Amino acid sequence: MKLSMALRASLGFLLLAASATVQAAPCLIFVHGKQTDTNTYTSWTAARNYWKKDSGDFIREATKQFATSYYVVGYNGTNPYYGAQAAGEVANEIVNATNGGADGGGNRCAQTYANGGTFWVVAHSMGGAVMDYILGNNDASDPNYNYGGAPFSTVATRLAMVVTTGGAHRGSEGADAVCGDSSGGCNWAASWIQSCDTATYWLRSADDVQVRTYSNAPARNIYLTGGYEAIFGASACLSGEDDGVVQYASIFACNGSANASYNNSNACNNSYKQETSGFRNLDASHENHDDERNDVDRDTRKAIPDGIWMCGSVKCSPDTTVQSAMSTGKFISILY
Amino acid sequence: MKKTISLALLLAATLPAAAQTASVRPLALSAAEDYARQARYPQWSTVLELGAVDPLIADRQPSRQSALGAGGAGPRLTVWASTISALPGETVTLYAALANLQTAPRSLLDGLVGSSSTVSGARISGELVGERLGALGAVSYRDDGIAPDTIAGDGLYVARYTLPVDRTPALGTADSVMVKTQALLANNERRAVAGGFQFSNPAARLTGRYLDSVKNGNLVLAAEVEVLAPGRVYLTGTLADLADLPLATAQAAQVLQPGKQWMDLSFYGLAFHDRGVAGKLRLASVALSSTNGMPNALGPVIGNAHVTQAYALTQFTKASFADPALLETVKRLQLDAAGALPALLK
Numbered sequence A: 001m002k003l004s005m006a007l008r009a010s011l012g013f014l015l016l017a018a019s020a021t022v023q024a025a026p027c028l029i030f031v032h033g034k035q036t037d038t039n040t041y042t043s044w045t046a047a048r049n050y051w052k053k054d055s056g057d058f059i060r061e062a063t064k065q066f067a068t069s070y071y072v073v074g075y076n077g078t079n080p081y082y083g084a085q086a087a088g089e090v091a092n093e094i095v096n097a098t099n100g101g102a103d104g105g106g107n108r109c110a111q112t113y114a115n116g117g118t119f120w121v122v123a124h125s126m127g128g129a130v131m132d133y134i135l136g137n138n139d140a141s142d143p144n145y146n147y148g149g150a151p152f153s154t155v156a157t158r159l160a161m162v163v164t165t166g167g168a169h170r171g172s173e174g175a176d177a178v179c180g181d182s183s184g185g186c187n188w189a190a191s192w193i194q195s196c197d198t199a200t201y202w203l204r205s206a207d208d209v210q211v212r213t214y215s216n217a218p219a220r221n222i223y224l225t226g227g228y229e230a231i232f233g234a235s236a237c238l239s240g241e242d243d244g245v246v247q248y249a250s251i252f253a254c255n256g257s258a259n260a261s262y263n264n265s266n267a268c269n270n271s272y273k274q275e276t277s278g279f280r281n282l283d284a285s286h287e288n289h290d291d292e293r294n295d296v297d298r299d300t301r302k303a304i305p306d307g308i309w310m311c312g313s314v315k316c317s318p319d320t321t322v323q324s325a326m327s328t329g330k331f332i333s334i335l336y
Numbered sequence B: 001m002k003k004t005i006s007l008a009l010l011l012a013a014t015l016p017a018a019a020q021t022a023s024v025r026p027l028a029l030s031a032a033e034d035y036a037r038q039a040r041y042p043q044w045s046t047v048l049e050l051g052a053v054d055p056l057i058a059d060r061q062p063s064r065q066s067a068l069g070a071g072g073a074g075p076r077l078t079v080w081a082s083t084i085s086a087l088p089g090e091t092v093t094l095y096a097a098l099a100n101l102q103t104a105p106r107s108l109l110d111g112l113v114g115s116s117s118t119v120s121g122a123r124i125s126g127e128l129v130g131e132r133l134g135a136l137g138a139v140s141y142r143d144d145g146i147a148p149d150t151i152a153g154d155g156l157y158v159a160r161y162t163l164p165v166d167r168t169p170a171l172g173t174a175d176s177v178m179v180k181t182q183a184l185l186a187n188n189e190r191r192a193v194a195g196g197f198q199f200s201n202p203a204a205r206l207t208g209r210y211l212d213s214v215k216n217g218n219l220v221l222a223a224e225v226e227v228l229a230p231g232r233v234y235l236t237g238t239l240a241d242l243a244d245l246p247l248a249t250a251q252a253a254q255v256l257q258p259g260k261q262w263m264d265l266s267f268y269g270l271a272f273h274d275r276g277v278a279g280k281l282r283l284a285s286v287a288l289s290s291t292n293g294m295p296n297a298l299g300p301v302i303g304n305a306h307v308t309q310a311y312a313l314t315q316f317t318k319a320s321f322a323d324p325a326l327l328e329t330v331k332r333l334q335l336d337a338a339g340a341l342p343a344l345l346k
Helices: A005-017 A044-049 A058-062 A084-098 A126-135 A152-158 A173-179 A328-333 B007-014 B027-038 B055-059 B270-275 B324-338
Strands: A027-031 A070-073 A119-124 A161-165 A222-227 A279-285 A299-302 A309-311 A321-326 B022-024 B045-047 B065-067 B076-081 B091-101 B116-118 B123-130 B134-141 B156-162 B173-184 B190-201 B204-215 B218-227 B231-240 B246-256 B259-267 B282-290 B301-307 B343-345
Touching: A027 A058, A027 A084, A027 A126, A044 A070, A058 A070, A058 A328, A070 A084, A084 A119, A084 A126, A084 A152, A119 A126, A126 A152, A126 A161, A126 A222, A161 B027, A173 B065, A173 B190, A222 A328, A279 A328, A321 A328, B027 B324, B045 B270, B055 B231, B055 B246, B055 B282, B065 B190, B076 B173, B076 B190, B091 B123, B091 B134, B091 B173, B091 B190, B123 B156, B134 B156, B204 B259, B204 B282, B204 B301, B218 B231, B218 B246, B218 B282, B231 B259, B246 B259, B246 B270
Parallel strands: A027 A070, A027 A119, A119 A161, A161 A222, A222 A279
Antiparallel strands: A279 A299, A299 A321, A309 B022, B022 B343, B045 B246, B065 B076, B076 B091, B091 B116, B091 B156, B123 B134, B123 B173, B173 B190, B204 B218, B218 B259, B231 B246, B231 B282, B282 B301
């Protein structure tokens, strides 16, 4: 099914006719990734620090030096993605944010949903699987509608979209290795998959734990970006390009095998995703899994199939260098 | 907080960037276009693009897990199960393949390239552990041409495991079963990786009886279900034309009490207009699961379950579903997009 020309024209007209008075930027809601302890759940400061390293601050960059309002979610990153303290907590915090409530640091969205605000989630790593589960179970016909009493339906109504960076949508081959008691010199100890804890168990690439097995297509789009900078030891054990922890097949939510080899030229396009709709490619960056969320690396960005970058009036060819020194935090800031 | 910009500036901002410059469109605008399309359908039923695979079948294709040696060295151990979900007493075939990489171990930045050749003569074993059930058993994979293996020395190792009835998860629930597979190579190198499948005990099943009708302009497939214990059940299916081209999907969920009853799977009528298909239609795949907790207890996929009566296109609604929540999001995103300047960067 294609969007008709008439519909496109109508949208364009609506955009131009929307009047010269325009809203403020969306509020950005940040959802972190897997943890090896419960710190980000018990301490908001830990959740906030997840997005920082040295002088780098992903949130500062993504919010245009804090000019855009934001809210930082902290959940139990040792829970499975569907857990009450993972998806449940994230959903409750998103509803709080859209109601105008403050996060643990006193940050609030500039507008509530009731007053016309728009809200984007920016999620890293396991945060991607958490959001897949929430937005894929928001309707009464979905397999795990409002699972555990969490307000997934309210979240889906109020969110405009999600952007994931290094999202573990199809799990991680690192989790397969660690849970299989593999050593193999893969250096998983450098990442969050040091042991086969519950969250890691549910981030394996086997189908019995995959979020797509237990979700419908997301009710709001999930936009995908991720890194291709290796982490010594670990990357050699992952299929295709990867960010040292998560392989491209997972970062870009591909259909088919979760360990298929992809690169910037052939990353799965928007028609070959883990669900029939709702997953959209953005681009790829020369960042590793940590760089994707701490803004310390201003590096090359590449176009990927069906990605967002335009070269003139057409989509940039896959693997085209579109930026030479741009972090993912900065990239988020130019999307709105 | 609001700001004012001129229409002229807005127009300039939405014009294509110069040919040599990489730019991005405001994401809000792209999302609004997507949602305007999606709002034509309800979440419980959507059309499939021509040439799309059956998503229910695709979801049930077992994924493979693999492991390399230190530094990405071959051979690669790849494991998978014959199914992603099995019922009590069902036998699951477990596969393990060992293959050399014909190229040198890849560099840190390059993808694996080249074909592979299989490796025989390894000893491969598996340990099956349920997340809640605990240790279930162990298997030895064989590559000697003796059942369950079929060809000796082809590098494809095979084992079988029958799910013990006396360890069955409670009715209406399932357990994740991790298969921890280890290969000991002839040179004493080791490969290990975790695969898995689900030990499922759904509390409802499809009886095989279906009825079809048109209600409110939608094609309704009523499936008879037999419920063994009270709980929530999830029904999903894919409709195809008689040439087996997938056409639309639908899903429904209900809390049901024990006994035989009918459950409706409603395919939104607009799908038939968008695809220009009517006449007799085939329920190409359908599955019923218990969704009382995680993991859901998946039921088997039934293929070619039913062929409908012949329907005329005029019997189906042409109306957009006009999902109000999505259309509200479209409106807000359009306003956001009007406030965003495309980044002209490089």
